[in-house]
Amino acid sequence: MSYDFAIAAVVTLAGALLAISQANILHAVFGLAISLVGVAGIFFTLNSPFVAIMEVLIYVGGIAVTMIFAVMLSSVTNPQEKENVGRRLMAAVAAGTFFVGGALVLHHAEFADGKELLNSEHSLQAVGVNLLNRYNLAFETLSVVLLLAIVGAIVIVRKEPAMPADAEEEAA
């Protein structure tokens, strides 16, 4: 493992930590962006520059910006967190399941050697052909993620329905 990879991994992890630990939602999104840049760095060290560029171009330049845009255009900045043990438990279970599943998949998967990709002349062409022929459905499905990003951002910062006290104040 080279030190390039180590730096990229540290950046990714730090960004991810920032993304989940910040109360300020904009800081969290910027942490996500940092994490995505780190992921791009990991791809780059694994001799897959095309994926790395796409990571930056689409995820950092596209999705993260869209999320920030949605957050900024909405009025809520620091939502008051309500202590809800049940919801937290559900979230923890979902995240744990996802993590375990992902780890299992990764453990059983077979990875191509990065060195091979480096020397192949037509890697980019192969990527293009495969994306538009063999994996067309998966490609198109993944592109929905942009839409999801916007919807997710709006849901996160959606205005809470007005409290009765507020309504009274408004009426008065």
Next chain:
Amino acid sequence: MGYFGKVLSGFGSLLTGMRITFSQFAKTFFGRKNVTLQYPKEQPKLAPAFRSAIKLIRFEETGTHDCVACKACERICPSYCIKLSGGKVEGIKKKRVAEFEMDFSLCSLCGLCIDACPTDTLEYSKVYEEAGYNRDWRVDLVAEFREYEAEFVEKQRVIEEKAATAKKAKAEAAKKAKEAKKAKEAEKAKEAEAEAADTAEKPDTAEKPPALEAKPAKADAPAKAEVPTAEVPTAEAPKS
């Protein structure tokens, strides 16, 4: 003109604009003809009617100003920016200004003082590049004339003495003439008495009244003309 016609004409107008700016650019770049006046190196040509703060005129005949400290300018100034003092000077009859202080920072260059000056010794100066580190912008207008003052007073004294002697001489001459006239009249009267022993004296009394009426009317005219200018500030005071 359809949609594409509009697009084309719009594009054409953009190109026209760019052509104009480029021609200006090229003219300045290659011809070195710019419109800039490089101020500290070049001085501007001021218009003849250019107005700046007031100054005192130096007259050729006397070599100095002709301010008699009448304070007409001080009274008429709407910004209270003129303060002057002065009055009788030892040796001469004419009054002279001693201090003429003008606050440039208060002045709005309206020119009322110039109009009001009875001796026409105030004028717009052409000072145009004043700037400084101090907020006090009071200037002494008579400062440049101080050195000529003694000379002027001497000259004026001579002139006045001459005038006085001339007057004296004139007065004496007039006295003599009067005496002579009186003597003549007395002679005439004697002759007339001798002649008019028979005739009546009516025509003399008939001609006198019109001559008496004309005199007071003439004396009033200048006094009336002065009244409006003097009343301007007082008349406007209630308004403000």
Next chain:
Amino acid sequence: MPETLSQLLDDSVLAMPIAAGLIMGALTINVLMLVWAERKVSAWIQRRMGPTEVGPFGLLQTLADMLKLISKQLITPSNVDKPLFHLAPLLAFAPVIAAVALMPFSKSLILVQNDFGLLFVFAFGGIAVIAIFMAGWGSNNKYALLGAIRSVAQSISYEIPLILSALSVVLVVNAMGFTLASGGSIVVANGLDLSHIVMAQDQHGLWFVLVQPIAAIIYFISALAETNRAPFDIPEAESELVAGFHTEYSGMRFSMFFFAEYTNMLIVSMLAVVLFFGGWDGPVLPGPLWFFLKSYMVIFVMMWVRWTFPRLRFDQLMTFCWKVMIPLSILNLLATAFVVAVL
């Protein structure tokens, strides 16, 4: 001595800082000259003198500006979002250096050779958008926020025609199907490699501005919008938004945004030269000189446009992008694809 120097450069730990320092120095000189040139060009267009007093022809004017900006007080307003506020200028500053390193100055003088150079440049443009966002949000100022929102909306909108017009050039390069002899081995042309785009124009003796005139115009207009230059400078519209996203920045932090803006100009004009004006291709003079000469000509046109046209309104800007530029660039791309497929 040369051995040790090459050893130093071979060492990957030291090579990066040295290269970054060299690029930084070159870019600083470039920015100083560009700001001077901008002021002179604007002066000459308005029949003025421009800076004349500092140095010969006022050449040291921007140096004086830099000295002053370095020594200026750095103000951090009380209610700013501190991490974002402090990071934004650095983040605006970093990607532009990386993008310059990718440019092929001549056939052999390429700092970073990459198969996807074009995509890299666009990707770094995307990071700069985040920096503007951080500045606008972190400043806690309504004008900065509005400027940032405008800037980002404008940047992501105009990135689409920018990339589409560049893609049509890529299509042409790929379709030519030629092979390049590179150091004995035969390499198939790759339209995403910046040096290959230039080589394609070099081999055919034909600049792509003649092959793709519509793409060239679209690229130029989008590049003006991407760099927030007049007539598309509404993010920092002085009459409405004080100074846009960098309203609250003073001294050196402001000059970093300034630096990024002028280097962005250089990058888009270099890319224009690579894509449409034959890169280093030119008679007599050496390649890098031609490259820079052409780049500065494109920059001159950008300045010329800036001092000619008034600012657009925001809705006009967006309408122009989504209703004119994007359809036009898609049509151009389709037509190019059609021609390429038929021939």
Next chain:
Amino acid sequence: MGKVDKGDLGRFLPLVDRSATPVVDPRGAEVAADPAVVRLAILDDLLNMGRANSLWPLTFGLACCAMEMMAAGASKYDLDRFGAGVFRPSARQADVMILAGTISKKMAPVIRQLWDQMPGPKWAIAMGGCTIDGGPFKYPNQYAIVEGADKIVPVDIYIPGCPPRPEALIAGFLQLKEKIKAGRKFNR
């Protein structure tokens, strides 16, 4: 009576001695004696040269004098020759505040706020009679005008006139340049 047109373009003879300028380093001889400080003073001189030649004014006009300020920035007079033509809209990026025009009492807090927003070292130029001490609007019992810009901000250069010509503003800039070159002055 004939008039002699002499000394028209000269300067006024002032009542007070205006040659004494407040540009002397207040620390004076102490600084000159200390070798460590003197070496830094060379750097200070260099920075002062930079500051003096790059005076970015704030885009900010109060009344009629602002017209002359604009004229000074335009083609005929071209403040940009001295590096002072970069009118910055944001106070954070400006060095000089040109107070051009009547300062009403409503405007005074705004001016003070703008001044406070400017990063040091910063300078102020009071342009026109109204800004120096109220000008034509100064009379007993007036209630609307601030009688002098130096009541709200520390002013470095005073330019009289109603309004002063663009040349006077340029002369003011040149004097400010001299002042900056002569010594350091930090308004916080």
